Amino acid sequence: MINKDQRFDLAVANAAVALDIAGVLGSFLEGRFVEDASIGNSQWVSEKSEFFAVRWRFEGRHVGTIPGFGHTSIAPTGNHVSVSGLTLVENTAPGKPTGDDIEKLLRSGTVVFHRFIDWLAVFAQIGVLHLGRPMSIDDIRFVPPDRGTRRRPGYNTDPDDQHGR
Amino acid sequence: MGKMPYHLEKGHYLLLLEATLNEGIEAVVDDDTEVTFPGLARRCSMLEYMRGVVARPCSLTDGESEDDGVLMWPEFMSDDDVGFPIFEIIAEDWFGYRIRNNGTFNTSPHPNKPTGMWDGYQGNVERIVANVMVRCLEVSLGLDHDAPIPEGAPPRSWPLYFFFKCQQPFFEGWVTWQCHSVNRRAAGQVTVIFATPGHNHPVSDHPIPIDSNHDHRDDQVHTLRNDGEFLEEPVSAPAADVGGQPHQGVWVVTHRDHKKLNVFDTSVPSAYLEWGPPLLPIIAPENFCDVVTVQPAARSGGIDAVKPGYVAP
Numbered sequence: 001m002i003n004k005d006q007r008f009d010l011a012v013a014n015a016a017v018a019l020d021i022a023g024v025l026g027s028f029l030e031g032r033f034v035e036d037a038s039i040g041n042s043q044w045v046s047e048k049s050e051f052f053a054v055r056w057r058f059e060g061r062h063v064g065t066i067p068g069f070g071h072t073s074i075a076p077t078g079n080h081v082s083v084s085g086l087t088l089v090e091n092t093a094p095g096k097p098t099g100d101d102i103e104k105l106l107r108s109g110t111v112v113f114h115r116f117i118d119w120l121a122v123f124a125q126i127g128v129l130h131l132g133r134p135m136s137i138d139d140i141r142f143v144p145p146d147r148g149t150r151r152r153p154g155y156n157t158d159p160d161d162q163h164g165r
Numbered sequence: 166m167g168k169m170p171y172h173l174e175k176g177h178y179l180l181l182l183e184a185t186l187n188e189g190i191e192a193v194v195d196d197d198t199e200v201t202f203p204g205l206a207r208r209c210s211m212l213e214y215m216r217g218v219v220a221r222p223c224s225l226t227d228g229e230s231e232d233d234g235v236l237m238w239p240e241f242m243s244d245d246d247v248g249f250p251i252f253e254i255i256a257e258d259w260f261g262y263r264i265r266n267n268g269t270f271n272t273s274p275h276p277n278k279p280t281g282m283w284d285g286y287q288g289n290v291e292r293i294v295a296n297v298m299v300r301c302l303e304v305s306l307g308l309d310h311d312a313p314i315p316e317g318a319p320p321r322s323w324p325l326y327f328f329f330k331c332q333q334p335f336f337e338g339w340v341t342w343q344c345h346s347v348n349r350r351a352a353g354q355v356t357v358i359f360a361t362p363g364h365n366h367p368v369s370d371h372p373i374p375i376d377s378n379h380d381h382r383d384d385q386v387h388t389l390r391n392d393g394e395f396l397e398e399p400v401s402a403p404a405a406d407v408g409g410q411p412h413q414g415v416w417v418v419t420h421r422d423h424k425k426l427n428v429f430d431t432s433v434p435s436a437y438l439e440w441g442p443p444l445l446p447i448i449a450p451e452n453f454c455d456v457v458t459v460q461p462a463a464r465s466g467g468i469d470a471v472k473p474g475y476v477a478p
Contacts, residue, residue: 020437023438024440024441067441106436107436107437113435113440115435115440122442123445
């Protein structure tokens, strides 16, 4: 909740991003929005606007249809999907009171969202996109690839990988 | 083979493979005493050899043996028969082997890399190919799997035809067969389709070469050619080649040109809730009403009237 005298700040930006993300991803993912504070707070002012950087993640299960071209669509798969993104919230009316209705504020057109979302990973998790990323032969031989904490950029050069080169 | 100008491929190597296994098959008659034809002995020899390839040990660490691979079948044609280093191409691009300075193959699996030229894929392509060869040869001869190779005439002698087609996630061999008559030994055929992953070579999005400088090569895809037997809107499917031998052909029917839609910037700023998942890129024809039929030249994956023949080593 915000009060009518509040100015647009990082807390309002976070709330706005949560509504914006959940409002769209929630139409086909059953899950929840999680603010990721790992990069700390970041805000700056340009000539006309003020910006707030909000890193986030949306965890959910694919339960709704994703529209495609024409009559095409991606039917629900039931897959678990973890969506990560960064939204830059641009308030084009700095200093103006937000009012006490954030939905009304966001629909007023003074707030613009720049969304950077890892769609490649989303479609890969849904299974409609073949990433074509080479796997290590160890992954193939012994166990399914660990998609958890051990999987990281450069994992194939892990010293434990006898064949890394 | 080599670089791939279009999606359906035949080309010199598979034509030579067919010639190796089918040569003289048209001479086969329904009389059991007349079932020998030049390709029959080579079929039996290759079947026996490929069964040995399939049966050999395969190491999870070191991969396939460096000796006695599918390319080492003693009666196989040589690079000279093909006119370019086809065996190096197959070893490297298809099987993912590395060729040492002394010419031998390093067949161990290559960590962190896709197999050969197949994008995003690791697999034992040679072993798949060997199994495909075993199966298709057995079917063509009417033998049950792993049944002994008969000393005399096999139950049947169907011709074999090979194609390959990309792009799919995995490397597969599809062995299909059709019996045309149960009363005739050679009345049937086996068609093998190697369904392959995508490759790291450009593929044309237009089947008819765009040749503005009239050098018989496409301006964008070097190996898409309009020389040789290239035909736009072919009319006849001749039964015989220029040598009077039974012939085959391949036509491609598709749109004249294609384009990829919907590659755009998903970070373009927008208002609250006015966004959504990006639409996946889609291939669309330039002209929805324009469909063409093309007979590709052999160097573009088609079949010329003058086929390469089997050359005894």
